[in-house]
Amino acid sequence: MTTTSCCATDAQPDRDERAAPARGPRQALPMTGHTLGSRSAQTCHFRCADACLSPMPSTSTAPRFADLAERAIGRRALLGGLGAAVVVGAALAPRDAQAAGRSRAVTAASAPGAFAPAGAMAGFAPVGPIAADVDDLVVPQGWEWHSIIAWGDAVERDAPAFDLDAQTPEAQAKQFGYNCDFLTVVPLGRGGNRALLVANHEYTNENIMYPGYTDDASLTVEQRMTSMAAHGMSVVEVRRDGVGAPWRVVPGRYGRRLTASGTPFRLTGPVAGSDLVKTSEDPTGTAVIGTLNNCAGGTTPWGTVLSGEENFQGYFKNSDRLDARNGVYGISNTGRGWELGQARFDTASEPNEVNRFGWIVELNPYDPFSTPRKHTAMGRFRHEGADASIAPDGRVVCYMGDDQADQHLYKFVSRDRVGQRPRQGREYDVLEHGDLYTARFAVEGDPSSTYDGTGEWVPLTRGGRSAVPGMSLEEVLTFTRTAAAAVGATPMDRPEDVERNPVTGRVYMACTNSSRRPAPGAANPRALNRYGHVVELTEDGDQTATTFTWSLPVVCGDPDDPSTYFSGLPASEVMPIACPDNVAFDSYGGLWVSTDGQPGSLQLNDALHHVTTDGPDRGKVTTFLTVPVGAETCGPVVDAVEGSVMVCVQHPGEVDGASIDNQVSRFPYDGMVRTPRPGVVQALKRR
Ligand code: FEO
Ligand code: CA
Ligand code: CA
Numbered sequence: 001m002t003t004t005s006c007c008a009t010d011a012q013p014d015r016d017e018r019a020a021p022a023r024g025p026r027q028a029l030p031m032t033g034h035t036l037g038s039r040s041a042q043t044c045h046f047r048c049a050d051a052c053l054s055p056m057p058s059t060s061t062a063p064r065f066a067d068l069a070e071r072a073i074g075r076r077a078l079l080g081g082l083g084a085a086v087v088v089g090a091a092l093a094p095r096d097a098q099a100a101g102r103s104r105a106v107t108a109a110s111a112p113g114a115f116a117p118a119g120a121m122a123g124f125a126p127v128g129p130i131a132a133d134v135d136d137l138v139v140p141q142g143w144e145w146h147s148i149i150a151w152g153d154a155v156e157r158d159a160p161a162f163d164l165d166a167q168t169p170e171a172q173a174k175q176f177g178y179n180c181d182f183l184t185v186v187p188l189g190r191g192g193n194r195a196l197l198v199a200n201h202e203y204t205n206e207n208i209m210y211p212g213y214t215d216d217a218s219l220t221v222e223q224r225m226t227s228m229a230a231h232g233m234s235v236v237e238v239r240r241d242g243v244g245a246p247w248r249v250v251p252g253r254y255g256r257r258l259t260a261s262g263t264p265f266r267l268t269g270p271v272a273g274s275d276l277v278k279t280s281e282d283p284t285g286t287a288v289i290g291t292l293n294n295c296a297g298g299t300t301p302w303g304t305v306l307s308g309e310e311n312f313q314g315y316f317k318n319s320d321r322l323d324a325r326n327g328v329y330g331i332s333n334t335g336r337g338w339e340l341g342q343a344r345f346d347t348a349s350e351p352n353e354v355n356r357f358g359w360i361v362e363l364n365p366y367d368p369f370s371t372p373r374k375h376t377a378m379g380r381f382r383h384e385g386a387d388a389s390i391a392p393d394g395r396v397v398c399y400m401g402d403d404q405a406d407q408h409l410y411k412f413v414s415r416d417r418v419g420q421r422p423r424q425g426r427e428y429d430v431l432e433h434g435d436l437y438t439a440r441f442a443v444e445g446d447p448s449s450t451y452d453g454t455g456e457w458v459p460l461t462r463g464g465r466s467a468v469p470g471m472s473l474e475e476v477l478t479f480t481r482t483a484a485a486a487v488g489a490t491p492m493d494r495p496e497d498v499e500r501n502p503v504t505g506r507v508y509m510a511c512t513n514s515s516r517r518p519a520p521g522a523a524n525p526r527a528l529n530r531y532g533h534v535v536e537l538t539e540d541g542d543q544t545a546t547t548f549t550w551s552l553p554v555v556c557g558d559p560d561d562p563s564t565y566f567s568g569l570p571a572s573e574v575m576p577i578a579c580p581d582n583v584a585f586d587s588y589g590g591l592w593v594s595t596d597g598q599p600g601s602l603q604l605n606d607a608l609h610h611v612t613t614d615g616p617d618r619g620k621v622t623t624f625l626t627v628p629v630g631a632e633t634c635g636p637v638v639d640a641v642e643g644s645v646m647v648c649v650q651h652p653g654e655v656d657g658a659s660i661d662n663q664v665s666r667f668p669y670d671g672m673v674r675t676p677r678p679g680v681v682q683a684l685k686r687r
Contacts, residue, residue: 043651046207047202049314056330058484060486064406064491066493068452073566075452116617117640118588118590119587124142126622128605131603131604134629135665135667137626137628145681146246147680148646148679148681148682152164152167152677154176154249157252157255158174167209168222169229173262177232177234178227179203179678180201180649180678182200183200183634184299185247193241196366198233200294202295210660219335227338228259228261231290232258237250237251237253246684254366261289261342265289265291266371268374269375269377269432269433272285276352280350292357293315295383296384301390301421303366304363304365305365306362306398307362308361308383309360312358313332313354313382316333316347317345317348321348358382360400362375366425376478377432378431378436379400379410379480381408381410382404384401384496385496389502395417395544396417396418398412398431402481403512405491408481409492410437411457414433415433415435437457438484439489441454451538451550453551455537455550457548458487458488468486471486493533494513496511496580498583499584501591504589504614505543507537507538507548508535509534510532510582511532511534512581530601534552534553554621560576567620573617579597579598580595582633584636584638586638587641592609592638593610594633595607597632599629604626605627607623607627609621609623627647628652628676630658630665649668652667653665660675663675668681
């Protein structure tokens with residue numbers, strides 16, 4: 001069985017010529033009965049409750065971004081290529097120059113040649129491509145990798161040893177959770193050799209977690225509750241012996257698990273206390289138990305961690321008591337059966353419980369007794385993540401994507417201000433109130449411009465009031481998709497991670513793919529955006545601006561296949577890339593893009609790529625690392641000064657037909673258990 005969405009779409013012919021040479025002892029296990037080359041049905045089932053079968057296209061009447069992008073790509077085709085035409089800094093158009101004039105960083109950083117891999121990353125030997133059935137994690141020559149922590153390892157000091165055959169909710173609630181996605185590392189104390197590693201745990205793959213699993217009906221209540229405890233977040237205390245030495249886990253007083261099943265959260269902002277979020281267990285509408293489907297995130301300038309509650313629609317039992325306004329989120333019955341352990345997941349018992357998920361979470365990892373928050377002022381949708389930065393006037397700005405086909409891009413601008421150097425580990429209330437905007441894109445008519453189009457940020461809330469006619473403030477923030485559609489937000493190609501380059505101020509958004517199939521033509525060269533693209537936004541001023549220009553620095557695909565790829569750079573200089581998911585920057589401003597869907601679209605393992613954003617090599621893609629069969633690459637943390645790259649290896653071995661006794665991966669190859677274990681790895685440059 002294949003499916004029609006979940007990043008990768010239709011299967012393509014096998015391309016054995018892409019198969020990687022043998023790389024060490026870890027070759028693919030027998031693949032009997034497995035369907036590679038397409039995103040597995042099980043991915044859709046466990047990750048998002050088959051959301052692809054319930055598309056929720058926005059009712060916005062604005063042109064789809066896919067159409068704007070195709071026009072932009074077509075125009076670039078006529079001009080001779082994306083790379084040649086969009087060299088920022090080489091020839092600034094008036095509007096570019098206006099924006100750059102307000103930011104010394106943009107001008108300085110746009111010198112030709114800037115943003116190739118820099119520092120310790122300079123000149124790394126590219127990896128791969130690696131075929132999609134290879135069970136190995138591959139790093140460049142001259143680098144080595146090790147596992148820092150994986151599913152079931154101790155996070156809290158009194159965690160029991162992992163026992164695959166007898167996992168309990170109580171044990172799991174102290175151990176590292178499943179399917180880690182976002183990752184950040186914040187320093188602890190002085191000296192640089194202690195840190196807190198914070199990771200999200202997005203979802204669970206019951207079929208390869210539990211002995212005896214045959215289908216969802218076979219799960220015991222204990223197993224279902226164990227899965228609840230495997231969701232959430234982890235704060236992991238790590239130490240090392242000095243710069244260049246590997247990080248290792250030392251469970252200490254900061255070690256903390258946050259789960260879907262038992263961790264209290266405080267609702268903040270305009271929706272807190274509203275009737276929309278009151279339940280029989282919480283008549284105040286301010287205290288929520290748990291967080292779930294935490295995908296990407298961000299680190300605030302004050303050292304707290306933001307986490308996006310993404311596919312919250314896949315955890316509740318439906319009923320006719322469900323508020324019809326939740327229809328825009330596609331709340332779907334699932335086989336998870338969490339309501340069998342906690343009745344609040346049955347909408348017949350608690351119709352408002354679902355309104356208490358789908359928010360941005362803020363956690364202070366420095367205080368293990370702090371109550372994490374859910375910020376309602378930042379809107380409710382399938383939050384991918386949130387990137388926070390401080391504007392020159394002290395307001396905090398967060399960029400956020402809503403990851404579903406034809407949903408929207410958002411920006412939050414705080415009401416209150418913080419200093420330019422806020423104290424680390426202190427909790428600020430600055431994300432509790434502010435204005436929420438959504439993006440409306442237009443394509444540029446002038447073919448000589450150095451950008452592809454313009455855009456505006458349309459307010460949904462302003463000054464503590466609704467900016468959407470006919471909707472109250474609480475409704476705008478709880479049913480944000482409806483509000484965005486009402487003001488004509490642009491439907492995007494699955495906006496995932498969005499992050500601001502701290503060096504240039506430009507903003508980068510990964511759009512994983514589009515399932516629409518337009519007619520190809522001279523001005524419309526891509527028959528289907530199954531490979532995705534990265535969108536670059538340049539605000540007309542600082543990050544509080546209400547207008548911007550945009551461009552496409554990366555149009556993904558296979559450089560050897562002109563029907564899929566349109567970078568404009570020679571194929572020999574570019575490596576295949578598809579389904580961009582997470583974006584991150586190193587301290588030199590270098591852009592790193594991790595992928596989720598290359599197995600289905602390119603028949604290659606997912607990867608971490610470096611992308612050059614400026615100069616004549618703008619759009620150049622170089623692969624640094626690939627993850628094992630079935631996995632996606634998540635949460636990159638790149639230290640280009642020290643030569644350290646950390647990633648989360650999410651859902652290794654997730655292929656159709658896999659089971660506890662029929663695995664295709666043994667990641668992280670420590671022989672500990674007979675099933676792959678999602679986890680965090682660190683690649684270090686050999687000294
Ligand atoms: Fe959890 Fe949108 O990826
Ligand atoms: Ca993602
Ligand atoms: Ca992902």
